[in-house]
Amino acid sequence: MPSSPLVTRRRMLAGSGLAVVAAALPPRRTHAASGDTGPDGFRIIRARPGAVKLRGPELSATPIWGYDGTVPGPLLRVKRGQEVKVRLVNDLSEPTVVHWHGLRLPNAMDGVPHLTQEPIAPGRSFDYRFVAPDAGTFWYHTHFRSSGQLGRGLYGALIVDEPEPVAVDRDVLLVLDDWRLSEAGAIDEASFGSAHDAAHAGRLGQYLTVNSLDTLDIPVRTNERLRLRLINAANARVMALRLDRHRAKIMAIDGQPSEPFDARDGRVTLGPGARTDLIVAATLEGGAKAPFVLEYGRGQELLVARLVYDAGPPLRPAPLGPPQPLPPNPLPERMDFVGAFRFEVPMDGGAMSAMMMGGMMGRGMMGPGAAPGAGGIDPRAGLFWALAGRSSTGHDGAPLFQVKRGRTVVLNLPNRTAFPHAMHIHGHHFRLLDRLDDGWKPYWLDTVLIQREQSARIAFVADNPGKWLIHCHMIEHMETGMAAWFEVT
């Protein structure tokens, strides 16, 4: 992958590090600073084509689809308990919707085509309006023909600020994506809908960006405390990241505060859709540079960003001590495991699976007249995966299960395929249970990465009425069968 000069700081959330912690916090704004707000207080966002210099400033721009024609789309920022009011205008040539990933919002605002709303036709608009119940790092993205629409750039970040400022000197957003580009820098559109990609790891790009930049320089001063907000916006790539020479604490996962714990050796892994908030003590000497890299393949790495230390004197004589946990969000405090609704949600199919290969070979490689394979997997119909024994793209068919509001739900998610999957649940955050039902990990998730032949058990309180998706966030898996919905009544 080519690398170009490391210049831009324009996506930085905060200004220069100031001497006083409180004064150095980023300004709090309602919604974004740019763009129109209608007289009724709705922030108008247009889904439309645009062009972005993904490969650095000196190479030609790539035609994309983006919110307000940019990637990432406008940064939306509210305080916890405030309303998000967005009027999405569709200036694309095909329908679209916006999903608010990780937001525990009313079902009608969830942005799932046919399940919670009709797709927004070209030239039409839809008003999204909901209270942001939790502080944290979230994102919004298309949920319609997602491989192509998300792959072309229809996503943005939504930051919900804590009720009281968090004691950090600098707050930096890093939205990571991979792009499949031609030599000329155009998005490889011919590969959208590729059956090969869908039946394997999903559509992976070869060109990595952070905030749509080739690389990002993050200016710091010695003894600053940084908050890094990482979002994996890629269609399918699992990102293993490493920050060298620094102590990094994981403070929040998928938007929700965790018990702070060390990112071992500065490493964090994000499946598609996932977020991690880190607090980093910037303890190197003035003038130092520390790489933040993506680890991939066999021992290869790629520069994503750098901490670039100011040559001047330290911000303060010594680094601050370990950070306090972030203030809790109003999540359910207990779960009723005795009365829980328990359900098996195995993942099946994909390349190298008996189900798919058997089906394909038994009828001469998708020949006409062949019956669908087990679980509805039918490569001929473009369905390669199954969830809980059925192959669906989400909104169709009957619910996987129905539960009464307030019930605890325990799902067992065995991955019986040859690929990892990032299972995501709408409208709820869940706990990852320890193996013997005797405890859970000290964090909440909305997306769990499950390696091949591993399983995960998760629990949540079904406290949000409506129809909710559960699907793999490897978008091409979702669109070829690994999706379903459940209903909270």
Ligand code: C2O
């Ligand atoms: Cu990021 Cu169904 O969502």
Ligand code: CU
């Ligand atoms: Cu998957």
